Amino acid sequence: MGRPIIEVxxxxxQYRLGAIGxxxxxxxxxxxxDRLRGKPSPDEKEFWALRDVSFDVQPGEAIGVxxxxxxxxxxxxxxxxxxxxxxxxRAVMRGxxxxxxxxxxxxxxxxxxxxxxxxNGAILGMTKAExxxxxxxxxxxxxxxxxxxxPVKHYSSxxxxxxxxxxxxxxxxxxxxxxxxxxxxDIQFQKKSLGKMRxxxxxxxxxxxxxxxxxxxxxxxxxxxxxxxxxxLHLAASAAxxxxxxxxxxxxxxxxEGFQFRNKHPDLQLLKADVEKASIVYNDSLTVxxxxxxxxxxxxxxxxxxxxxxxxxxxFHGTGVIAGYEFVFPAGIAEVVIHYPRLxxxxxxxxxxxxxxxxxxxxxxxxxxxxxxxxxLAIPMQAGYWFSQGNGSVYLxxxxxxxxxxxxxxxxxxxx
Amino acid sequence: MNETTESKSETVIEAxxxxxxxxxxxxxxxxDLLWLLVWRDIVSRYKQTVLGLLWFVVxxxxxxxxxxxxxERVARIPTNGVPSSLFxxxxxxxxxxxxxTFQSTSNSLTSNAAMFGKVYFPRLVMPLSSVISxxxxxxxxxxxxxxxxxxxxxxxxxxSYNMGLSAALLPLIVVQVGILSLGTGLWIAALTAKFRDxxxxxxxxxxxxxxxxxxVYPLSRVxxxxxxxxxxxxxxxxxxxxxxxxxxxxxxxLALFSISVAITLAILVGGxxxxxxxxxxxxxxx
Numbered sequence: 001m002g003r004p005i006i007e008v009x010x011x012x013x014q015y016r017l018g019a020i021g022x023x024x025x026x027x028x029x030x031x032x033x034d035r036l037r038g039k040p041s042p043d044e045k046e047f048w049a050l051r052d053v054s055f056d057v058q059p060g061e062a063i064g065v066x067x068x069x070x071x072x073x074x075x076x077x078x079x080x081x082x083x084x085x086x087x088x089x090r091a092v093m094r095g096x097x098x099x100x101x102x103x104x105x106x107x108x109x110x111x112x113x114x115x116x117x118x119x120n121g122a123i124l125g126m127t128k129a130e131x132x133x134x135x136x137x138x139x140x141x142x143x144x145x146x147x148x149x150x151p152v153k154h155y156s157s158x159x160x161x162x163x164x165x166x167x168x169x170x171x172x173x174x175x176x177x178x179x180x181x182x183x184x185x186d187i188q189f190q191k192k193s194l195g196k197m198r199x200x201x202x203x204x205x206x207x208x209x210x211x212x213x214x215x216x217x218x219x220x221x222x223x224x225x226x227x228x229x230x231x232x233l234h235l236a237a238s239a240a241x242x243x244x245x246x247x248x249x250x251x252x253x254x255x256x257e258g259f260q261f262r263n264k265h266p267d268l269q270l271l272k273a274d275v276e277k278a279s280i281v282y283n284d285s286l287t288v289x290x291x292x293x294x295x296x297x298x299x300x301x302x303x304x305x306x307x308x309x310x311x312x313x314x315x316f317h318g319t320g321v322i323a324g325y326e327f328v329f330p331a332g333i334a335e336v337v338i339h340y341p342r343l344x345x346x347x348x349x350x351x352x353x354x355x356x357x358x359x360x361x362x363x364x365x366x367x368x369x370x371x372x373x374x375x376x377l378a379i380p381m382q383a384g385y386w387f388s389q390g391n392g393s394v395y396l397x398x399x400x401x402x403x404x405x406x407x408x409x410x411x412x413x414x415x416x
Numbered sequence: 417m418n419e420t421t422e423s424k425s426e427t428v429i430e431a432x433x434x435x436x437x438x439x440x441x442x443x444x445x446x447x448d449l450l451w452l453l454v455w456r457d458i459v460s461r462y463k464q465t466v467l468g469l470l471w472f473v474v475x476x477x478x479x480x481x482x483x484x485x486x487x488e489r490v491a492r493i494p495t496n497g498v499p500s501s502l503f504x505x506x507x508x509x510x511x512x513x514x515x516x517t518f519q520s521t522s523n524s525l526t527s528n529a530a531m532f533g534k535v536y537f538p539r540l541v542m543p544l545s546s547v548i549s550x551x552x553x554x555x556x557x558x559x560x561x562x563x564x565x566x567x568x569x570x571x572x573x574x575x576s577y578n579m580g581l582s583a584a585l586l587p588l589i590v591v592q593v594g595i596l597s598l599g600t601g602l603w604i605a606a607l608t609a610k611f612r613d614x615x616x617x618x619x620x621x622x623x624x625x626x627x628x629x630x631x632v633y634p635l636s637r638v639x640x641x642x643x644x645x646x647x648x649x650x651x652x653x654x655x656x657x658x659x660x661x662x663x664x665x666x667x668x669x670l671a672l673f674s675i676s677v678a679i680t681l682a683i684l685v686g687g688x689x690x691x692x693x694x695x696x697x698x699x700x701x702x
Contacts, residue, residue, distance in 0.1 A: 015700065026613075078699070082429060082536040085696045091429040099535065106531050108456055110463045119456055122449035123535055151463075174425070 003094065004056035005175060005207050006080070011089035013050040013075050049075040051231040052089070059095075059174070062201040062208040064218035064239055066246050067228035068368050073211045074179065076228070080209065081177050095174025095207070098124055100165075109153035113144055113163055116152055120167045134170045141196075142166035169196045176200060179211045197221060215243050215310035247309055247349070265356075265364035267295040271333070273354055273370040280375055282345065282387065282395075288338040288371055290354060294329045300364055301326040302336055303355040307369070308393045309348050315394065320359025344396075345375045348389035432696060438688055442538045449537060453545035457520075458552055472556040476512060480504045487632045496634040496665040498577045499568050505561050506662050507631040510589060510654045513554040514597045515622055520546035521601025522618055525609045525691075525698055532699055539695045540688075543601055547594045554590065561662070583661045589654050596650055596680045602687030606694040630655050635667050647672055650679040 050072045057063050065073050079086050081099030106123040107116050117138055121131035131138075139145055142163040144155075152160060178197065198221055201208045212218050218225060218239055225242035227235040235245050269292065276287040288304075301320030305313050320326050327336075338354070351372040356365040387395060443450075462468035483504040487493045495503035521543035525532070528542055565579070607614040629651040630638070638646045646652050653676035659666030 079429060082427070083533060084699050085431050086429065088431055093427040093429065095425055097427065106535070108460055110460045111456065115456075115459070119452050122446070122452045123531070123537060125446075125537065126448075128448045128452075 002059070005059040005061075005094045006055075006057035006209070007092040007094075008056070008080075009054050009090050011050055011053045011076070011079060011091055012048060012087050013072075013079060013084070014046055014048050014087040048231045050079070050086070053228070053231075053233045055226060055233060055236050057207055057209070059207055060201075060205040061224065062210060062222045064222035064225035064242070065209060065211040065228065066213075066215070066218060066225055066242060067234070070230075070368075071228040072231040073228055075231075077177055077179055077209070077211055093175055096125070096172075097175045097177065098168070098171040098173035099177035100168045100179065107152055107160070107164060110151055112151050113139075113148045113155070116163070117167055120164065121171075124168060124171055125173075126171060130172070138163075138166045138170050141169065141192075165193055169193065169200075173206065175207045175209070177209045194221065213311050215247070216312060219243060219310075243310075247311070267298060268300070268356060268364045269293045269295075270354065270356070270365050270367050270370065273367065275352075275371040275373050278373050280343065280373060282347075282375060283342050284375075286340040286343050286373065288352065288354070290336045290338065290370070292329070292334045292336060292356070294331055294334050296331050297329065298364075299326050299328045299358075300356045301359045302338065303357055304338055305353040305355070306343075306345075307351050307353065309350070309389055311351070314345075314350075318355075318357070318359065320357065326359060343375070344394060346387045346389045346391070346393045346395070347375050348393065349374055350393075438540060438692070439538055443540055443544070446537050446541050450541050450545055450548070453541065454549040457545060457549035469552075469556065472553040473560050476505060476508050476557050476560060479508060483632055493633045494637065496636065496659075496663075498663050498665045502561075502565060502568055502577070502663060503634075503659075503665070504632060505557075505564060506659055507655055509554065509557055509561060509662075510593050510658050511626060511629065511631045511651070512557060513550055513590065514593050514651060514654075515626070516553065517547050517550045517594065517597035518601045518604075518622060519619070520550065521598055522604035522608065522615075524601070525605045525695070526615070529699070539698075540691070543598060543605065543691075546601075547598050551590070551594075565662075577663045577665055579662050580660070580664055586658065586661050589657050589661070592677065592680055593651075593654050595684050596654075599680065599684035599687040602691040603683065606687075606690040609694050609698050625649075625651070634659075634665070647675055648679070650676045650683070652676065 053072070053076065065076065067073050075084075077099065078084050080091055080093065081097060083099075106120055108119065111119065117135065118128065118131050121134075122128065126134075139148055142159070142165070144159050144163050147155065147159065152163070155163070176197075194217060197208065197210070200206050201221065208221070210218065210221055222239045224237060225239040226233060227237075227242045227246050235242055237245070270290060271293050272289075272291040274289050276289065277284075280286060301318055303316070303318035303320070306315040308314050316322070349372065351369040354365075354367045354370040355363055357363045465471060467474065480501055484500050487504075488495065488500040498506075524542040524546065525539070532539065604614055604618045608618070628645070628649055630646065635646060635652065635656050653668055653672040656666035656668040656672065660668055
């Protein structure tokens with residue numbers, strides 16, 4: 001093995017909670033005044049988003065970065081793509097770096113597709129000559145040939161995203177940093193972009209650092225993975241091993257201990273989340289009780305996402321965007337009960353994210369994996385077929401007809 | 417030696433302490449982006465408005481008319497024997513370039529925060545692009561000035577003013593004004609990122625600054641005991657120099673020149689330092 005292409009040593013990043021955000025001079029003055037009088041500022045808490053993280057990446061490796069929200073993944077990528085500086089520690093990147101933290105950065109709605117390709121390419125670090133050389137390929141990949149001279153404000157959101165990803169995908173960096181971009185676009189396009197990324201990693205021998213919640217994608221794309229936990233590097237191992245450890249660590253069935261949540265709102269906090277029965281059977285009901293601290297009266301919707309063992313989202317419900325209502329909470333402690341009357345789920349492990357949000361606008365609290373539960377027995381079918389996560393996690397009623405006679409069968413539990 | 421060839425594209429990321437000056441090499445590497453941003457600035461401006469580039473003609477003319485009504489008719493401030501239209505329009509050339517560039521550079525961090533949070537490029541490219549893209553309105557304004565100059569000069573009431581050969585030096589004044597607006601803009605950009613108050617303060621200060629600069633009055637009318645104040649304003653020299661070059665109606669001196677250039681450079685160097693300093697962790701405090 002030669003010299004690593006990425007060398008990270010004791011990388012740390014500290015944020016000061018409460019001091020995040022631009023302040024007004026008045027606030028700063030208050031803080032200064034409090035300090036003068038020896039009164040500790042109440043809202044200033046230091047916290048390490050990243051702590052002493054060290055690892056090496058060899059040229060041509062595709063490395064996944066996994067961990068829960070708040071584990072430090074995004075901070076790591078932000079430092080490596082030079083968007084923010086570390087507090088201490090050091091990283092050496094030996095090669096041209098391109099990061100796709102979000103696609104479509106710098107797109108201007110008034111400019112045409114053609115113009116935006118050049119602008120976006122330059123923002124991502126390409127020269128004009130490079131963009132010109134790749135232009136036709138980008139346009140073809142994005143499937144926007146007909147609209148290339150139309151201002152992008154007339155594009156559908158699908159076209160917009162496709163074009164943005166296409167530009168980014170045609171960069172030729174030695175090191176590519178990718179964060180969750182695969183969740184964009186339709187299925188067809190997702191497949192295509194996953195393929196493109198694999199091509200970049202495997203065939204062109206580039207180094208890829210890939211952050212995702214999609215464990216299936218990480219497993220497909222990456223040879224090894226870094227598991228981050230509370231800002232520290234918990235495990236650096238093969239992708240399969242790291243994913244296994246990640247899934248296991250979130251395997252505290254039924255308990256609300258140790259879940260990570262992202263509190264974005266100073267006046268709202270999720271105190272507790274408990275599932276009434278942590279172990280259910282197919283088509284059972286599920287009840288989750290949550291306690292919230294609401295510091296001043298506020299209005300929000302409750303949303304939840306059920307995820308399977310690979311953390312892929314399976315089912316979403318939101319009082320706002322789905323059912324069309326939000327709650328108006330007075331200040332104080334509020335209990336919110338989430339009840340699913342029936343869960344047609346396969347045998348296996350599931351977790352649930354609990355979210356407080358202004359419908360379609362912003363998250364106040366995003367508690368990833370706030371609760372988890374187990375489906376133990378799942379025999380939904382007439383034939384006695386044992387329904388497990390391997391074939392798909394949700395059972396949806398379906399009718400199949402054919403111009404042919406039917407005959408009854410019976411199946412036992414398949415031997416694994 | 418072996419080390420240097422290998423590290424041609426090696427990037428070291430660590431906390432920077434102390435002061436860091438401009439990453440020239442990086443800015444140069446992103447020169448294509450610089451030009452594309454200049455071009456985006458210009459194109460998006462005329463695509464979004466009905467009058468488009470015509471605004472750059474209409475705006476200074478309207479301002480000149482307002483000045484003529486207020487400062488000439490009402491306040492009766494003399495214009496050094498030059499037709500007031502030309503006097504004001506000439507003063508507005510460097511001032512508008514300064515004010516517009518100052519405004520866009522001072523917003524360059526906050527208004528691009530979303531982009532800066534997602535992708536890295538030398539942040540200095542943004543303000544630099546505004547300094548360049550604002551040259552277009554200046555050029556259009558200059559053409560407007562020449563048209564009005566010709567109309568006035570060969571119209572019925574010709575005066576004793578004259579464009580001299582020194583007009584060829586005007587680009588140098590433009591460069592100085594560009595540097596000054598960049599420097600002050602960088603200061604405000606950095607301070608606004610930290611304290612939002614400066615955003616409000618700066619637009620207010622810009623207004624006051626105009627009245628402290630000989631835009632609507634000749635420097636010769638400033639009372640001697642206030643002369644030092646006018647002289648310590650780095651915009652005074654460019655204004656006077658422009659009036660001399662285009663109308664032969666200014667009073668620039670070597671002392672004014674030296675003070676102005678020294679302050680301009682000091683502001684630029686300080687501005688770059690503070691901008692570079694804030695820019696490093698700017699995305700953490702949005």
